[in-house]
Amino acid sequence: MARKTFWFMTGTLALLVAVVGIGQWNGIETTLADSADSQVNGPNEITGSSSEAIAELKRIIHSDDHNFVYLYKSNCGLCTKLEPLISTAAEKKGVKLYRFNLTKYGGAKDLKNEKGLPLVHFYKELPAVAYYNKGWLIAWIEGDESEKKYEEFYEHFQFGDDDGHEHGDGHEHKDMK
Known part of the structure; x- marks a missing residue:
């Protein structure tokens, strides 16, 4: 009987250790995810519920203003690496750069303009900075x-299309890549 009690107690203890360990691991994963989000969240971040954030992005895209939007995913290593460089370049040029997290608001990928052309899901790789005007x-x-x-x-684009400047090759709109 002592042997059964020993194995029962050992099994119970092992189960308890496993449950506590899993609980702590989930806490660590949550902390890591929160810190990844905080690493890339910055000024002019578009936030809110999914519908609010997507509505704000649509407002920015359809605005008469000339807007730059930084599209990233919080779990994207290259996005995390390049974010300081992208933000610093915008600051140097005096550009207001909106930020949109596609991990949180993936539904934005379906946005299209009046001609049915994609407005958010156009890139081959992230991060991407998009320049929008009037939809x-x-x-x-x-x-x-x-x-x-x-x-x-x-x-190239900070003054929009009405700046009176010729943009390099004479074309008003071109992909800089």
């Missing part, structure tokens, strides 16, 4: 580019 995706830059490339992108 149109005008241009974008994406992926692992230098700070200088991001600065050139912002500078």
